[in-house]
Amino acid sequence: MAMEAVRRRKPHRIQIFKDIGSRAFMITASCSFMLLLLLWSLLSYTEAVNPVFLPKPHVVLATFIELLGSSDYWNHIGVSLFRVMSGFLLACILGIPIGILAGTFKFGEALVEPPMEFIRYMPAVAFIPLIMVWAGIGEWAKVLLIFIGCFFQLVLMVADNTRRVSQDLLQASFTLGAGRWKAIETVLIPGIQPQLMHTMRLILGWAWTYLVVAELVAVNSGLGYAIMKAQRFLNTEEIFVGIFVIGLLGLISDRIFAFLNRRLFPWV
Known part of the structure; x- marks a missing residue:
């Protein structure tokens, strides 16, 4: 019983x-x-x-509404969005093919992964003096810092995604007459796409975390600049608003990736 x-x-x-x-x-x-x-x-x-x-929540809410009613603040949002997306897309354009190379061929793994493993432990902030020498203090200096913060992690994660593709599927394609490059095109790349989308989603989150650091480099616009300006005058409610806006933008971009992943790969 x-x-x-x-x-x-x-x-x-x-x-x-x-x-x-x-x-x-x-x-x-x-x-x-x-x-x-x-x-x-x-x-x-x-x-x-x-x-x-x-500050009290109602004070932060009132400041939030006030700032969003200002065209200057929307300009800060647009500039920051451009910097994050530019650094992220540049990291994806270069990092994804290199990651696939490292995950597909042992020669590529030996060539790519040791230096990537070494560099990824270096804090992106430490590259700021070099970036100012290489790219000056213009817009691309900020983009380059976000790129550095994303690129090395992305390469290693894509390589790991590639190695997770079923060996049985690859062997089946060879049995059916596919050559090496045909197997990569028809089996390997489609096989990594769902997990690749998830990896890109994580990397985009890291790109947002590097935004404020990137906007420490001689700026007069952007959400990071607005936060640092508010800090100088102890406008704590504006600091809270800036942090919340970055969080909301990051959350929206994350939800877009999650939605695309569900729609494009419903079987996952």
């Missing part, structure tokens, strides 16, 4: 890798944001933290 009762018992929602359903997921995600807002409100409205360092 006891064993039968165990069998009839409804499964617990908190199980390893168990789906909880989209409704429960959205409710839980909303609650996590509400908890953060509640903690922020508690600390700011009770003035447990000085308002200079932690």
